[in-house]
Amino acid sequence: MGRGPELEILGGALRRRPAVIMVEGEAGIGKSRLLRETAAAEAARGSRTLMTACHPLRAPFPFGPVLDALRRTGDWLPPPDELNPVTGELLPLLPELTGHLPMPSAGAADPRTERVWCMQAVRALLEAAGPVTLMVEDLQWADEATRDLLLMLARDPPNGLALVLTYRRDKRRRGVPVLGTAYRRPPGISGAEIQLKPLTESDMQQMATAALGPRATPRLVRVLFERSAGLPLVAEEDLITLYERGRSSALFNGAPSDDDDVAGLESSEVPRGLREAVSERVAGLSEAGMAVVQAAAVLAVPAPEALLAEVADLDPEKGTQGLLESLRSAVLIESSPTLYGFRHALDQQAVYRGTVGPRRLELHRRAIKALWAQNIPPLVEIAHHTRALGDRQAWLEQAHAASDQAIALGDEGTAAGILREMLAERSLDPQLRSRAALDLSRIAVNSVDYAATVTALRQIVADPQLHPATRGEIRLNLGLLMYNQATDPYGLHEVEQAVTELEQQRPELAARAMAALAVREGDEPVAEALAWLERAERIMAVSGSRGARAAVHASRISLDAYLGDPEVWQRLDALPRDDDDLEVVRQTARALYNAAEGALLVGHDERAAALLGDCGRLARRVGSLLLDCYSRSTLLVHAYLAGEWAGLEEKYSALRTEFPDMPFLETQRALVCGRLAAARGQLARATEEFTSVAESWSKRGGVYMCITLTGLARARLTDGDAEAAWSVTASARHVVRQKQAWVWAVNLLPVSVEAAVTCGRHREAVELTDEMERGLAGRDAPAAVAELHLCRGILRREADPAAAAEHFDQAAAIYRSIGRPYEEAGAVESTAHVLTGTDPGRAASGLTAAADLYARLGAAFDAARCQERLRALGLSRPSARGRPGYGDALSPREHEVAQLLARGASNKEIAQALFLSPRTVEHHVAHTLTKLGVKSRDAVRGALDRKSREPRTPVNER
Template identity: 55%
Template structure:
């Protein structure tokens, strides 16, 4: 008997064309913690990949839970994650073995309430409550590991869910694997999948999987698994052309063919004839739109009874998985009729059970196809009925009601419902849903002025703690252009705009917006004081202007009952004290409140901790700076206000890495941070500056000048004088190293900025480099005056790094004046200070200067110092600096000769060739290498040729900059 080629087909399709992706997914999850993203267009097979992985993982004893995101959802914070957690009930330990904070989930997961500790008191502040829930989720996931948490369709996730998943991904429980699926094309514009670009932290494995369409041979394999011998090449070609390799469309076509054959067999009682099977191609080719999913779905729908069709159409209008009761209400069917109709739709694979008791489409494309085929009048009736039915539920889903109201074309009603939904979302701490709704409201033309004002204010209050700079500032500017906006509301919105401009972009126009906000907030003194302290920070290097704004702010809130406003003023006062090098700031920082009932007071504490830590980094208290920044980040996490502080804190910690000599991953870490925060000017500036500094230390002058030029360009548009000084200092160092005359010319405008901003306490290498440039250019008096000015400015100021730089500068002047003994003393004080701070690169440079000053009177010690400095530079990877020390030894006659006769290294690299290889690996040109190693271009050519020959490679293929190249 011939085997029925359609037997068993049509419901569970063969696993085809995804073996590599499955292996990659399983390998990544094999060593937790792990984060895997799976990206692909609708119908590409993301869910199927997870199903196959889930079967394998379950067989290995690894638990798997899944949550689904939906395009239309109610403001329940972390809804998809909570849905997944409901599946952990059987794995939970006894309540007394769980972290007490997991009790916060009990009200949201009633089915698990008996298995959880008692709920803690709910914080009054929604943001703090949201962060409490985040900690509870993480603790619960930690308790049930090893576990894989899969969240599907993350492109539909709200901001709160994205924030939770981002925090989880950055600090995963040790036994957790996190898998996220999404469609890139359906992400909000310019928005990464987790709301901010993400890079896996050290110790976290993972993968980024992109699912592409199936190749023609893979479509043939899928068809053969379903149709058997009837899947000839011609039919497979037709399937491939119709689907363009999209698995969902292939499967829908195969369902059509299997059902057609099954129907023919049932009618005749026999297996379909071969000629009937041959008609499969004509069935597909005769479809109205051969490439679309819509026709495949329509074909499936046409086989349904009228009641089943009504159920499917109701599901399409609802647009989210719905209960049987809700579908029944919307169809108007008798419950005894609705049950079989729903079952029919499920058996036909038009609908599926997405969660216990909830039914929706297999794919959003199918929902859209059905929805678009519903006649307009009937579609309107269903939306109208959906509004009435949803209002009768115990907790009316306001987001869905707003959606249906808008679909009816009733814009006034939609605006009312959307505002109510946004308010509800904000109250629940779901700022993502609220932000989306508010943007939609504000995009509506001819908006009623009061509603426009309320919505704009709500958006500004959310936006001030976010990092979506471009979209939000554009919206706020558009709102501010409305002449009908009330003055006080205009002031509050402008305050938010000014804070965004200053915090995220260091925009030089920010003070102008803040000053206008002060005027517009005359009737809102506490908010006006917030603008004043922001202005004090913007003018912090102009002591007179900063003092004036601070005095005005303190006077404004002196008798105010608003504790948060007073805390904001106090935080700014401490920030300015730190910037001025006031020793009294440390005791005041230690007294900051860390457990105040008002979350806004704690947010100001976090701000003060960060600002003082940031300044401590500039003044030379590196260890204390790291502690304060970490404390600020911890408090921000507790409060749920991490985003801005996290970026700024990460930048400071990377700067600490540079100063402490931890350079190995510095450029990669900066690149990841820049991608994560594309709107943050500070991230771009620091990335270019770090690349320029590394290139300069390695003698890659061309790259150094390019990167430093880009950093300087960013600094020109910013309010931060330190940015200009830091970039210029390294630029001048490069010009000096290359013997270029423009070093002093470049220095002059930077010194004007230094004097204007009066930022002498912040060490940025400007003073000693400027002195070197002045002396090299014959401007001795300028050099002497600059050092004297810096010494005077730093009298009584607690800024050890700035004092060390001034000692370096004074030593350079004294050395130029032939006072080697006096110079040596200042150089040594600089060395000891940098060494105590913990800055090896600066320490080695000071040691090098000390050696040069000692050379005339103590050549042996000078040689020891230069050798030590060269070793330190070499260990850091500062090839050019190490070569400069070796050159100094030769110039001073202190070079220790090798034994007579040149050593033969055979096929191995000599020390000089190793230096050349390291420079080649960074992309240095021959001219760069000549300058870096102080050798002639002709000698460089010989070394490069020998190096490449020994390594058996070409210049383009030499190992990367962090690899020590060795000959085979």
């Protein structure tokens, strides 16, 4: 009742797949009822639906709720040999699907890698079982792994999947997104955001009339409404009580009067509470039924029949009798096959609070005994029951053991929650406090609950009783967490302070902190970074730790590669790649990645690709998901620079699905996609992508901030606002000057010099170029040298066009040797521009060559600009044989329009990209849709994909 609009919205969203629907509402508001009614409607239509729920107390079993749902998919799957082989990774977790899934692989090297494989397997299984609707309730209680899995599915659902997620806001996790990180539905995925509100009094009237008929008087409805405050669950419980009371009364005295119904409700001890309503229904249970219900309330999570009977202290026969009775009375439900619990958390709380204290304690003791007897004792649950007994010391010991178990199973989110609870104990034993804080700090890098973890660690490091070396390690991990996850510069201050606390008693750890400070982003001078490294190297000279020495050596190589040191490549070749010490191999992989990133910055692109390949192989060997992700993402950056643009956005989307919580991956994706959008003339989208990076890196600075601001400045130049472009790059120029890191001022200097010259700042442009030339002395940075030639060409194009053309030609040749066709085309175009007045023939050849290069890349905006320039100068040559006829095939111009439509460009963006009038664009769009046989712009991409698979036929010219 009262949920007609929500049912319509939810049902409509399910008919447009893939879909992600979020349903928010407080406890008892009717989320479960909405899903049950929707599932019934879907079943009537023959659709497949899986329902599952998260629970507030669970053992560390990653993906548990989703796996519970997948156990019921066997009959929907094709034969195992037709399934994606990765689905076999689920077989050990889903033995019920034996015979339905392929055999699993040998297994992953570590729990985190295995977790990623399982996530991929779940997606593949849902795709094979589809179309299917997966409904997950109470997402606020999901473990970290389940949140990661659902976030991946929400970002990249299989085509036939509809994902319905219900949750309520948890006041204790205020500000933390329900999926662990902010989520916005990607393009092409439908869905809805449904927020359930309390029922109105009118809704309550309909609900009461449906349950009680004519007994639902306005007076009774008013009492129901006031008691429930519009919560359907509370009203439902009251209506069940009234219905049962009326049925009993009818047997002896006839139907109760309105006064009797109102008096019965008003006489309840807690008018608005649920506890009395639930207690009234439980009161009719036998002793065995009551014992089972109380055992379920104490266990707090769905449990099998045998465990319920054991905790209730019943023999198997009595246990079965009590369970059947509780199920018939609807006090308990079968929440998943052979597991029994309460329909709602409020029911569980009502029964638990209504159980007298001595009985509760007895049940908790029996629960501990029964859980310890299991093959793998669920230590999280045991710790919960120990705490409920009031044995604080025993709880702390069990809690720490539970956190160890969770870490070993790869469920670091559960471990972090337990450790934070322990650290909240004011009188915690100092030794145990230190151990718990160290454990929390060591896993903090993977924590989703950033704010809570930082708060807990800050409180710990402020404890004056903490041992200095322990405080130093915790502070180091805290600082790295703050800097790496939140780009908080204060994190670096914590790392520096950790050096002071660690240097005397933990010198090797202090050296690692120094090495981290040496390769940080920001505007610190290179001399400061070198000083940190030299301190770390002095400590490592007498260290026996090969892993620590490897970490410092990796930082040295990383810094030298970023600065264009010509000798770094030999040292890279000498790094151990097959060492037996995995920590040494991990540090080698880190050095290879950083050096590859440096190589891309300075212009050694082929070497960078080889280093990234080596890094990826080593990362997979040591189980480093971070480096595996980073190396694959940066290979896509290399592909962009090499002009391999086809499918780049899709490849980033797939990688983001595989690694949903890697902010750096999102940074690289936004920068590449922003530059692609700019090349296609989609300046609004490009600006949006660059701005998103600028906002997230504003505090951090460094090379990615420079790349971002350069992209924004180039967009301003394209719009004709040179003053804004000069202003945008001011902070980036400051960083480069401060660090004296001219080798990685990627495209910054040519854009800055162009802006300066255009808005009359010629002297500043000359000074900037001279500074760059001095800064490149002795450095191996071919890309920076090419950019220096571009700057010299810009400065001389008015006074000496021939000299400027020579500089642009030098830049084009360098870019050609590096393997960067887009930059090469830009330099060729610049040469043509300066020669239009003195050598129009060569200018025409240059503009034609640049346009061809741009067109092959897919840079429609740049290609159209060259063609427009040719026409404006009267340099284009008409075809002697007339214009070709294309019939039903797309003309080259229509193909350009189709490509832009497929990427979501508006008519205005197409006009800007191709230098066309709005009316001409409308004409081309209409012809393109007709030739592709589609009615909407949204269908263009699919039509192009289909055409690309058709055999090509020659075009006849007339």
